[in-house]
Amino acid sequence: MLQKLKSLLFDGDTSAARSAGRDDVALAAAAVMVEAATLDGTFDDTERASILRLLGRRFSLSDADARALLAEAEAEVAETTELYAYTRAIKDRFDHEQRIEMVEMLWEVVYADGQVHDYEANLMRRICGLLYVEDAESGDARKRVMQRLGLSS
Template sequence: MLGSLKLFFDKFGADGAGDAAKFDGVAEAVATLLVKAASLDGEFGADERRTIEALLSRRFALSESQVRRLIEDAHAEMEQSVDFYSYTRVIRDEFDHDKRVELMEMLWEVGYADGVLHDHEASLMRRVTGLIYVSDQESGAARKRVMQKLGLAE
């Protein structure tokens, strides 16, 4: 874990700022959690990738090429990391409460991108909810909004 954190801070600088070619620590943390959610069912499919691309583009106002690179970086980071506490810590420290609830909605949207929420994805949602100080009720409401948006039956 310490190696992963060192890589993270080496990549983005100790203060979270990088040059123009790098992403800030918050964007990387969000992208890594979204990629983690998409990969937990054993497959990182096209529907999940498109959902993540749209979410990151909208949330961070990134170009298509920037989003693709951010996802690639997040995927590489996720492969090297054994936990996701460091990413939730960045989000908890940098996002206000409403933005953390918005993140839960993003995670639910990725989880349901293929039409099915797998047990591992649901488990991730429960763990992240606690780590970013969002209540179960708020996460449940975010889940319902996503299901309604996607036209999925509850």
């Protein structure tokens, strides 16, 4: 599976992803969200529900499709520790505003349990750098998420 993803991302062949009903950028986004959710050592139902909702909304997926995508992303993350391929797919396919939206989605996952772990904050800085999203833009996205979730800064 990892080799298939690598060939999709680096060789530009999207026919396998399309025939499997998966968009490689959706899988990349799901994998990055799973990484953000699991980095603090727990992946609870609240974080899982947040990812499913975000995937469904962003990629217009049914509940069943979002669950299948999440399961596939979890398997991908379990097999690798490399974020670059996932963030590259997002950077290459999303325009700047969509990348900021992705950062906002990640902040929602990070804040799903109501707090930010140091590892999660570090991951967000690394991902923002890889997505070419400025610190100020990430900070603004974080504030919007905190406001939406009713969390104080």
